[in-house]
Amino acid sequence: MPTQILKAYKVRLYPNDEQQVFFAKSFGCTRFIWNKMLNDKIEHYKKTKTELKNTPAQYKKEFEWLKEVDSLALANVQQQLRGAYNKFFKQGSGFPNFKKKGIKDSYTTNNQKGTVAITDSTVKLPKIGHIKAKFPAKIKGLIKSATVSKDPTGKYFVSLLVETIINELPKTQSNIGIDLGLTDFIVLSDGSKVANPKFLSKLQDKLAREQKILAKRREVAKADQRKLSESRNYQKQKLKVAKVYEKITNIRKDFLHKLSFNLIKNHDVIAIEDLNVKGMVKNRKLAKAISDSSWSAFTTMLAYKAEWYGKTLVKIDRWYPSSKTCSGCGHLLTKAELPLSVRTWNCPSCLQENDRDLNASINILNEGLRLATIKTVGTTGLA
Numbered sequence: 003m004p005t006q007i008l009k010a011y012k013v014r015l016y017p018n019d020e021q022q023v024f025f026a027k028s029f030g031c032t033r034f035i036w037n038k039m040l041n042d043k044i045e046h047y048k049k050t051k052t053e054l055k056n057t058p059a060q061y062k063k064e065f066e067w068l069k070e071v072d073s074l075a076l077a078n079v080q081q082q083l084r085g086a087y088n089k090f091f092k093q094g095s096g097f098p099n100f101k102k103k104g105i106k107d108s109y110t111t112n113n114q115k116g117t118v119a120i121t122d123s124t125v126k127l128p129k130i131g132h133i134k135a136k137f138p139a140k141i142k143g144l145i146k147s148a149t150v151s152k153d154p155t156g157k158y159f160v161s162l163l164v165e166t167i168i169n170e171l172p173k174t175q176s177n178i179g180i181d182l183g184l185t186d187f188i189v190l191s192d193g194s195k196v197a198n199p200k201f202l203s204k205l206q207d208k209l210a211r212e213q214k215i216l217a218k219r220r221e222v223a224k225a226d227q228r229k230l231s232e233s234r235n236y237q238k239q240k241l242k243v244a245k246v247y248e249k250i251t252n253i254r255k256d257f258l259h260k261l262s263f264n265l266i267k268n269h270d271v272i273a274i275e276d277l278n279v280k281g282m283v284k285n286r287k288l289a290k291a292i293s294d295s296s297w298s299a300f301t302t303m304l305a306y307k308a309e310w311y312g313k314t315l316v317k318i319d320r321w322y323p324s325s326k327t328c329s330g331c332g333h334l335l336t337k338a339e340l341p342l343s344v345r346t347w348n349c350p351s352c353l354q355e356n357d358r359d360l361n362a363s364i365n366i367l368n369e370g371l372r373l374a375t376i377k378t379v380g381t382t383g384l385a
């Protein structure tokens with residue numbers, strides 16, 4: 003069954019000088035209107051205890067230069083601000099923050115009958131026309147919106163949201179359980195293990211070294227009573243840190259995309275533990291391993307890809323004792339009987355030798371299949 007999805011493509015842009023000025027202006031205007039509208043809302047609330055319904059259009063008289071940028075970019079700020087308010091009131095997120103220059107510089111516009119379009123080597127945007135671009139993949143489908151951004155290393159990107167039709171992947175009659183490994187990224191119930199990408203730990207060491215140098219330069223600037231923005235050595239090092247960080251992020255993302263796709267392609271039911279990553283990161287011993295392995299990004303990818311491609315992802319309750327249960331006979335060890343340091347154990351009941359992670363992934367698969375069956379029977383019963 004084909005499904006219609008919204009897929010985001012991140013496209014590198016190579017704007018000329020004039021286009022860079024336009025982008026800088028657009029980032030500045032969207033940041034200004036966000037901060038202005040937010041500030042006015044706060045002040046209005048202080049006085050009247052009611053919410054101010056302000057729009058970007060009403061500021062254009064007073065601040066004429068707002069007319070120089072794409073009006074949809076400003077309209078989208080209003081939407082984003084409304085979204086941030088909703089999150090604050092309904093989901094208990096933090097109160098919307100004021101935006102600072104140079105941090106997450108971006109603006110979003112929409113395609114209105116071809117105002118956003120692509121050629122083989124350019125992206126066309128409202129008010130600015132064609133910008134030289136390099137595409138990561140062939141883009142097919144209707145472009146809905148475009149978000150232009152500039153990263154800390156000075157590169158420009160546009161993220162295109164495209165309506166795409168995708169076809170479900172064929173069923174394989176194979177199911178898999180996944181356990182989050184500590185030394186490996188994941189351990190699978192078929193006995194295989196997937197290591198973290200090579201170079202990643204080396205790059206992480208490099209990042210730590212460069213961050214130390216950055217901290218030292220901050221101290222030196224402070225001691226000399228110079229502003230950080232005027233300290234050339236500090237700024238040079240800051241860029242260096244941003245570049246290493248970007249490299250790590252890209253390698254990791256690429257790794258997680260390929261891995262999640264292959265698991266979805268090769269299996270019908272994929273069972274994973276619904277780990278509370280926030281809670282686990284507090285535990286110092288596990289912190290590095292967990293944040294390194296980007297577990298939550300991985301499970302998010304598995305979830306949406308399962309939906310796209312017609313497969314089933316089952317999340318197992320995080321209190322399910324996947325490690326402490328013997329996958330051979332179901333015997334349950336006590337917490338004291340299985341400290342974190344024990345990597346293999348012999349079941350006192352059936353004598354099976356259990357590799358800690360493999361045993362857990364088999365239990366996760368079995369529990370996942372049990373839950374998937376209940377779900378299927380449940381829905382069939384309703385139909």
Ligand SMILES: [Zn+2]
Nearest residue numbers: 328331349352
């Ligand atoms: Zn046993």
